[in-house]
Amino acid sequence: MGKTKWIAALGITTMLFGSVLAGCGGDEKSEQANGGSKQGEKVEVTLAGWGGNPSEQKLLQQTLDDFEKKHPNIKVKYEVIADQYMDVIKTRLAGGQGPDVFYLDAFEAPALIETGALEPLDKYVTDEFDVNDFEKPMLDAFKGEDGKIYGFPKDYSTLALFYNKKMFEEAGIEVPKTWDELREAAKKLTKGKDVYGFGVAPELARLYYIAESKGGKVVTDNKASFADSKVVEALQPIVDMHLKDKTAAQPNEVGATWGGEMFGQGKAAMVIEGNWAIPFLQDTFPNLEFGTAEIPTINGKKATMAYTVAYVMNKDSQKKEAAWELISYLTGKEGMKTWTSKGYALPTRKSVAAELGFDKDPLRAPLVAGAPYATVWQNGTNLPIIVNNFNNQFVSAFLGERPLADALKEAEKTANSEIESR
């Protein structure tokens, strides 16, 4: 009796152990089996990105289908990471389970390149791929300190002034050409707490070009330097519009989540947004009559922001050749043309931009026009830390809790001490 019990116990335990171990090991083995890109065998490449709106997804799917048709031995597995994209990607890369190809925002690029988690792409590039066709600032955003290219920008977006045509007509004013005009226009457009003249996003990603408009620098030598009096002077008007004129508000003050929504709901007569707001407004607020214009000049100089995203390759990828095929198609002339054909984002290749003619589209022309003089949203490996501290303190100044100069001074100190102790 005793003996049989023993054997039974042993049996159960080994079974349990076995299944646990099998569960752990199984994935790795099958992964490796898939990994070897043998000739003739179908290779599966994983591509990770964040989801866009449905029409955008359809475009991407179409581009991927075209690719698979041309490369019958490669299958693309597209994964959408809906929330906290970079956190997920970083964690997966650290765990050795990263996708072969994934989206990377220029803003995050330098820090990720520095860690060595990305594959440099120079050795794959052929003459046919035509690197010089890319807009240079967008391409430079993905160059490492070693001068190598780690990603090819899939598209970009600039900021432009969105204005509500009806409100402008009622107020009888013209679209502002300078920031001083914008401030005056905002006064005329504001109707108490129901309609604000200008909807503003008090964050560095949207204010960077304004902050540097008087000659100050937000980042110097990879450290925060935004407490510079020139930066404070440049940003002060934004704070004044909120506190003194009461003509500007941030979206959450009127119960909106972002500028586009605030503008669409008619709670702001002007906002500064990017490409993405155009399809959003057309879909969500079909009756809204709006126009776009280049951002008003500051000190007679034109300025705007450019945001760009690239396809990059995981250094630990087992299928680099196939991954490159995918990247080169997606950022190549043909793939990029399909992807940007509907104008959700602007093509980073000059030839594609010329072919699609977005510079003639009335809503998108101001956005395209901004590309040559735009500041690319990227600056060194410490920008994420700098932004975090800037945003946190800038809001307190924007809300009138303390003077802007003090807030920025403290934020700069905190950011730099965080950077030094890294």
Add this chain to the structure above:
Amino acid sequence: MKQTLTKKMWRETGSAYLFLSPALFVLLLFIIGPIVFAVFLAFHKVQLLGTTSFEFVGLDNFARIADDTRAKIALWNTLKYVAIVVPCQTILALVLAATLNAGLKGEKFFRIVYFLPTLTSSAVLTLIFMWMYNQNGLINHVLEAVGLPTYNWLGDPDVALNAIMIMNIWSTAPYFMVIYLAALQDIPDSLYEAAELDGADAWQKFWHVTVPYLRPVTSFVVVMGLIGTFQLFDQSYIFSAGSGGPNNSTLTVVLLIYQYAFKTLGTMGYAAALAFALAIIILIATLLQRKLSKEESLY
């Protein structure tokens, strides 16, 4: 005889451990292992991405906490949160339980209604509350209707943390209420009868019989409350979209740990050190609580 007994004992312990081994294995792998690894990380400068590196830095990570303004803000916010939420939710739970135990009409109905918030996941709850806290949302409308001032609950640094406090008290008090309710049913009626004979009114009975009798339960509720509130993360994370804003007002220690661990690269070691420090703070708070409430004995 003696020998066979030991043999039998050995065999029984052996098979017991054999049966336990899957559980022990899982415990070691998923609970003990990570804890040990986290402590290891706390003493190293870690780069997990790309070229993985561990550099021993001794107590540097802990020393860094002292110079970190954001860590201080996070700790202050968390302490403030604990100091307000724990007493409030404990008292509210006790009061709710006492009213439910008083034998009023529709008791069962109210028991269900009160307990409902606990059943919702905190993420969903936060989203619902954010919607109600909206500038022109339900709560501001109600406040306006009764002539009270309205707030920018989500965007104003002065009220954002309070908004989370209210939400959390509302959602966790019912859970503790159930524990109190169970304990209340346990109080012998004879105690109340004796008090009545001595001429005690309802309030005196509550204060001199119910409250002291519930002391061990209160002790449990407070300790659980302390641990739970020190670990505040999901509400403030969703509230501020992970930033701890506006103006660092909803930054909690766990949120800061998350930011250092996953948002900024190469600060995993520092995040582990912060987590270690938080564990010690919770330990001290719990020990203090036990010291203050003194007895663990039942009446």
